[in-house]
Amino acid sequence: MSGRVETAGRWGLVAQFPAPLGARFARNKLAVAGVSVVGLFLLFCFIGPLLYSTDQTHTDLTQVNLPPSGSHWLGTDAVGHDQLGRLMYGGQVSLLVGLTAGVLATVIGTLWGAVAGYAGGWVDAVMMRVVDAGIAIPALFILLVVSAITSPGTLGLIVILGLVSWLVPSRLVRAETLTLKNRDYVLTLRATGGTHGRAIRRHILPNSVSTIVVAATFQIADAILLVAYVSYLGLGVQPPKTDWGGMLSAGLTAAYSGRWWLIVPPGLAIILVVCAFNAIGDGLRDAFDVKGRG
Amino acid sequence: MNILEIADLGVTFSTDTGDVPAVREVSLHVRPGETLALVGESGSGKSTVALATMGLLPGNARASGRVTVDGTDVVGAPEAALARLRGRTASMVFQEPAAALDPLTRVGSQIAEVVRNHRKVSRSEAARAAVDLLRRVGIPEPERRASAFPFQLSGGQRQRVVIAMAIANSPALLVADEPTTALDVTVQAEILDLLRRLAADSGTGVLLVTHNMGVVADFADRVAVMLRGEIVETGSVEDVLLRPRHEYTRSLLSAVPRLRLSGTDAPATQEPPVVRLSDVSVRFGRVRALDGVSFDVRPGDTVGLVGESGSGKSTAARVALGLVAPAAGSVSLFGTDLGRARGRARRALLSGVGVVLQDPVASLDARMSVAECVAEPLRVHRRGMASAERRARVAEVLELVRLPKELANRGPRELSGGQRQRVSLARALVLRPRLLVADEPTSALDVSVQRTVLEVIAELQRELGFACLLVSHDLAVVQEFARRVVVLRDGRIEEQGPTMATLLHPETEYTRRLIAAVPVPDPVLQRQRRENRAALGTGAGA
Numbered sequence: 001m002s003g004r005v006e007t008a009g010r011w012g013l014v015a016q017f018p019a020p021l022g023a024r025f026a027r028n029k030l031a032v033a034g035v036s037v038v039g040l041f042l043l044f045c046f047i048g049p050l051l052y053s054t055d056q057t058h059t060d061l062t063q064v065n066l067p068p069s070g071s072h073w074l075g076t077d078a079v080g081h082d083q084l085g086r087l088m089y090g091g092q093v094s095l096l097v098g099l100t101a102g103v104l105a106t107v108i109g110t111l112w113g114a115v116a117g118y119a120g121g122w123v124d125a126v127m128m129r130v131v132d133a134g135i136a137i138p139a140l141f142i143l144l145v146v147s148a149i150t151s152p153g154t155l156g157l158i159v160i161l162g163l164v165s166w167l168v169p170s171r172l173v174r175a176e177t178l179t180l181k182n183r184d185y186v187l188t189l190r191a192t193g194g195t196h197g198r199a200i201r202r203h204i205l206p207n208s209v210s211t212i213v214v215a216a217t218f219q220i221a222d223a224i225l226l227v228a229y230v231s232y233l234g235l236g237v238q239p240p241k242t243d244w245g246g247m248l249s250a251g252l253t254a255a256y257s258g259r260w261w262l263i264v265p266p267g268l269a270i271i272l273v274v275c276a277f278n279a280i281g282d283g284l285r286d287a288f289d290v291k292g293r294g
Numbered sequence: 295m296n297i298l299e300i301a302d303l304g305v306t307f308s309t310d311t312g313d314v315p316a317v318r319e320v321s322l323h324v325r326p327g328e329t330l331a332l333v334g335e336s337g338s339g340k341s342t343v344a345l346a347t348m349g350l351l352p353g354n355a356r357a358s359g360r361v362t363v364d365g366t367d368v369v370g371a372p373e374a375a376l377a378r379l380r381g382r383t384a385s386m387v388f389q390e391p392a393a394a395l396d397p398l399t400r401v402g403s404q405i406a407e408v409v410r411n412h413r414k415v416s417r418s419e420a421a422r423a424a425v426d427l428l429r430r431v432g433i434p435e436p437e438r439r440a441s442a443f444p445f446q447l448s449g450g451q452r453q454r455v456v457i458a459m460a461i462a463n464s465p466a467l468l469v470a471d472e473p474t475t476a477l478d479v480t481v482q483a484e485i486l487d488l489l490r491r492l493a494a495d496s497g498t499g500v501l502l503v504t505h506n507m508g509v510v511a512d513f514a515d516r517v518a519v520m521l522r523g524e525i526v527e528t529g530s531v532e533d534v535l536l537r538p539r540h541e542y543t544r545s546l547l548s549a550v551p552r553l554r555l556s557g558t559d560a561p562a563t564q565e566p567p568v569v570r571l572s573d574v575s576v577r578f579g580r581v582r583a584l585d586g587v588s589f590d591v592r593p594g595d596t597v598g599l600v601g602e603s604g605s606g607k608s609t610a611a612r613v614a615l616g617l618v619a620p621a622a623g624s625v626s627l628f629g630t631d632l633g634r635a636r637g638r639a640r641r642a643l644l645s646g647v648g649v650v651l652q653d654p655v656a657s658l659d660a661r662m663s664v665a666e667c668v669a670e671p672l673r674v675h676r677r678g679m680a681s682a683e684r685r686a687r688v689a690e691v692l693e694l695v696r697l698p699k700e701l702a703n704r705g706p707r708e709l710s711g712g713q714r715q716r717v718s719l720a721r722a723l724v725l726r727p728r729l730l731v732a733d734e735p736t737s738a739l740d741v742s743v744q745r746t747v748l749e750v751i752a753e754l755q756r757e758l759g760f761a762c763l764l765v766s767h768d769l770a771v772v773q774e775f776a777r778r779v780v781v782l783r784d785g786r787i788e789e790q791g792p793t794m795a796t797l798l799h800p801e802t803e804y805t806r807r808l809i810a811a812v813p814v815p816d817p818v819l820q821r822q823r824r825e826n827r828a829a830l831g832t833g834a835g836a
Contacts, residue, residue, distance in 0.1 A: 184651040185659045185667075188721070191615035191731070193644030194674045202670075206661050 024287040031283020037276035041269070045091035054085025057240050065254065068261055075261040077247075078254060086247060087265050093243035095273070097157050097227045102220030104162030109169030110205075110212050116170070117177030118200055128174065131167050139164040140229060147235035154237055157230070161223050169215040176208045210288035217281035221274045228270050244270050295365075297466045297499040298324040298347060298384075302359035303369075305342050305351065316342045316355075318523045324467065324499040329490075331502045331514035331531070335546070335740040336711075339523040344471045344503045348386050349376040364466050382412040385460040387489075389472040391452035395444040401455045402428070402440025408462040427458040432488055449603075450481035454488065461492055468493065471503045478602040478767070483811040483827065486513050505740065507550045508813025511535055511820040519543050531817045549742040550815050551770035559792035560777055565593045566629060568646075568729045568761045569614050574623035576609055576785075583609045585785045586623070591729065596755065596762040598776030598793065600769060602808070606785040607765045611733050614763060616644060628728065645675040648722025648760070652734035654714035658706035665702040668692065668721045675725060691720040695750055712743035719751065726758065733765040748775055769812050773797050781805050806830065 025031055060080030068075045074083035116127035142164050146152075152160060180186065186199050205212075228245030230236045236246055244266040251262030305317040317339040324330045332340045345351050346361055349368045361368040364383045366375065380386075388394045396404060405427055406420035415423070421440070428436035431454040444452055453473065460468055470489065474482035490513055493500050502514060510517055510531065517534040519527040519542065527540040538544045567590035576584040584606045591597045599607040612618040613625055616632050625632040627643055635643050651657050658667050668688045672679055679687075689699060695716040706714055715735060722730055732751065736744035752775055755762055766772050772779055773793055780790040781804070788804050789796060800806045810827040814820050 183659075184653050184656040187617060188649045188651060188657065188718070189670065189674070191612075191617050191644065191649045192647055192671055192674070192722075192725075193641035194670070195641070198674065203659050207659065 028283040030279045034276040034279030048088040054082040056089045090242045098224030101158045101161035101223040105165040105219045106169045106216040109166035110173045113170035113173030117174035134167045176211045180204045214285045221277035296323040299362040304358040327497040329500040329514045331510040331517045334520035338520040340503045382463045384467040385465045387470040387473045408459045412463045431458045469501045479811040507815030511817040512813040549745040553770045557794045559794045570626045574620040591761045596776045598772030598779045599765045601782035605782040646728045648727035648730045650718045650732040650735045654711040657718045695720045730762045
C-alpha cells in the first residue's frame with residue numbers, strides 16, 4: 001500500500017489524503033480480530049470474576065482434579081481451585097504485568113533512544129554501546145537470575161521485566177530521532193533560537209508516536225510471554241497467586257494423567273493473547289506507515 | 295511512419311478516496327529523429343503519459359485509448375510483449391540516475407545485461423559492447439570505468455551510464471523523463487548535447503518530459519503543453535515558445551525567470567552588515583566544505599549565494615545561522631560574535647533571524663496546524679505574550695504573505711507546495727527579523743508558483759527592510775532578486791560583487807561557464823548560446 005502511494009506521489013499526481021488512521025486500521029481484518037481478542041480477555045479476566053465468583057485463596061481437598069462438569073465448567077486443579085475461575089484470576093496477573101511491563105520498557109527505551117539520537121556524537125556512542133551490551137546478554141537469563149535471587153511480587157516482576165526489555169524500543173526511537181532531528185522544521189527552530197528541549201518535546205517525540213505505539217504493542221506481547229516463561233519455571237508470582245505460566249507449570253504433571261483441562265486453557269490463553277497483540281502491532285504499523293504524509 | 299502514435303489516451307488512478315483521472319484524451323505522435331517535448335507543471339500528467347508509453351503504469355492505473363510504439367500496441371498488451379518492446383524498441387531515461395542504477399553492480403555489467411536481455415551474444419561480446427557504449431556516451435577511459443560501481447561516478451557520469459543502457463539496443467524511441475532535473479546546469483548542458491547528438495546520429499525519436507522551458511528550447515523540435523491531464527497546445531518549438539497561442543502557455547512562459555543580458559546595479563548601502571562571515575572554514579570529516587569564505591549582508595540588501603551542488607552554498611547559509619560551527623574564522627551576527635554567544639544571549643541574537651528552507655514538505659511539522667507552525671517562534675521568544683495577541687500577530691503575518699485566514703486551522707498536508715512555503719515565510723517573519731536566510735526557497739515549486747513566492751519575499755523586503763541571504767542554484771532567480779552575488783566553487787569563493795557586474799561581465803572562467811550553461815526559453819537565442827558555449831570549449835569532464 002505504501003508503495004502505491006509513493007509511486008503516485010513520485011509521478012506528480014494530485015495530492016492524496018490517506019483515509020483516517022482508524023479506517024486504515026479497520027481494513028486489516030487480523031488486527032481487528034486482535035483487538036477483539038484482547039478486549040474479550042480483558043472482560044473475561046477483570047469483569048468475569050464478578051459474574052462467576054470462585055474461591056481462589058483456600059484449598060478444598062474434597063474437590064481436587066475434577067473433570068469439567070456443570071458445577072465446575074473447566075474442572076478443578078490439584079488443590080481444588082475452580083479452573084475457570086483460576087484462568088480469570090491468573091489472567092489478571094499475566095495481562096497486568098504484561099501491559100505495564102511493556103509500557104514501562106517502551107517509556108525507558110523511548111527516553112534513552114531520544115536522548116542518544118538527539119545528542120549524537122560520543123554521548124550517542126556510549127549510550128548505544130550500553131544497549132548493544134545489553135542485547136548481547138539474553139533477557140531471559142538476566143530475568144531468571146534476578147527472579148531467583150529476589151523472588152519478586154507482581155510489582156517487582158513488572159520492574160524487572162521493564163528493565164530487561166527496553167533495549168529494542170530504544171534502538172527504534174533512536175533511529176527515528178536521527179532522521180527527525182535533521183528535518184527542516186527542527187533546523188528552522190534551532191536556527192531561530194529554539195531550545196533542544198522544545199525540539200524534542202514538540203517535534204521529535206510527537207512525530208515518533210507511531211513508532212513508539214507500534215513498539216509498545218510488540219513489547220506487551222513479549223512481556224506476556226516472558227512472564228509466562230518465568231512463572232513456568234517457578235520463579236514468578238508465588239502461590240496462592242498465580243498466572244497463566246504458573247498454571248501451565250502446575251498442570252504439567254497432571255497432563256500425563258489425562259487431565260487436559262489443567263494445561264490446555266492457560267496454554268490457549270497465552271497463545272491467543274500474544275498473537276492478538278502481535279496482530280494489533282502489525283495492523284498499527286501498516287496503518288501508520290503511509291509514505292508522503294509529510 | 296510515426297515511431298510513437300498516441301490517440302485519445304486516458305489514464306485513471308483508483309485511490310483510497312475514489313478515482314482520479316490523470317490524463318484525458320491525449321493524442322500526439324513522434325516521428326523518427328524528432329524530439330517532442332511534453333511540458334507542464336507538477337500534476338499535469340506528463341509523466342503518466344511517459345509511463346503509459348512504456349507500459350509501465352502502476353497497478354492502480356487504468357488506461358484507455360491507443361498507444362502504438364513502432365507498430366506495436368501498448369495499451370492492454372500482455373507483459374511478455376511489453377518486455378520484448380522495452381529496452382529494444384523503446385527505452386527510458388529516468389530523472390534520478392542514482393536510483394536508476396543498481397548500487398552493487400559494476401556499470402559495465404549493468405549495461406551488458408541490457409544488451410544480453412535482447413540479443414543472443416556471449417558475455418565477452420556484451421562486455422565489449424558495454425565499453426563501446428560508454429565511449430559513445432562520452433565517458434573518459436571507458437575500459438577502466440566499465441568496472442566502476444555507480445557510487446564511484448559523478449551524477450553526470452551516472453546519467454551518461456543510464457543513457458548508455460537506454461541506447462544499448464539502438465531503440466527507435468527514447469522516453470526521457472526529466473533527464474537533467476537532478477543535475478547541475480553545466481552537467482545538464484553536456485547531457486542535453488549528448489542526447490541531441492545520439493538522436494541525430496541514429497534517427498531515434500525522443501519523447502522528452504520536462505518542466506524546464508530552457509531545456510525545451512535547447513533540445514525539442516516540437517512541443518506539447520499539458521494542463522490538468524490534457525494537451526492544451528501543440529506546435530513547433532519556435533511557435534509555442536515565441537508565439538504561444540494558449541493563455542496557459544503564455545502565463546507559464548512569463549513566469550519563467552530569464553537571464554537578462556543587460557542592466558545596471560543599484561548603489562550599495564554603507565550601513566554596518568547584519569551578518570558577516572570572516573575567513574570561515576568548515577570541515578565534515580576529511581572533506582573541506584568551506585575554505586576561507588568571507589562575505590557580508592547589509593541591511594535591506596539581498597545577497598545571492600550561487601554555485602553547483604557541493605559548492606558549499608547551503609553550508610555557508612547554515613554557518614550564518616549558527617547551525618554549523620566553523621572550524622576556523624568567525625561569524626558576526628548583528629555585530630556580535632555568534633561563536634562566543636551562549637545560552638540566553640545567543641537565543642536572543644538568533645531571534646532576529648528568519649529561515650525558509652527548500653523542502654516544502656519537511657519544513658512544516660505535519661502534526662501542527664498552520665497557526666501553530668507560524669506561532670512557534672513567538673512561543674519560543676515571547677513567552678509572556680497573551681494568546682489573543684499571538685493569534686492576532688499570526689493572522690497579521692498570514693495576511694502579509696497573502697494566505698487566506700481560513701488556512702490557519704488547516705494542517706500542512708492540506709496545503710499546496712507554494713502555500714506551504716508561504717507558511718514557512720510567515721513563520722520566518724513573525725518576529726520581524728532583521729535577516730532572512732532562504733535556502734533554495736522555491737526550487738521544489740513549479741515556475742508559476744515560484745514567481746509568486748519570490749515576489750512576496752521581494753515585496754515584503756521593501757516594506758519591512760530586512761536583509762536577505764538567498765541560496766539558489768538558479769542564476770536567473772538570483773539575477774532578478776539579489777543585489778550582490780557570491781559565486782562558490784568547491785567551498786571557495788570564486789568571485790563576488792554586485793549582481794549585474796558579476797553576471798554580465800564575469801571575471802572567472804567558472805562563472806562564465808556557469809552562465810553559458812543556463813538554457814534560455816527562446817529556441818533562436820538558445821541555439822546561438824549553444825554555439826557560443828561550444829566555442830568556449832566546455833569539455834566533457836562531467
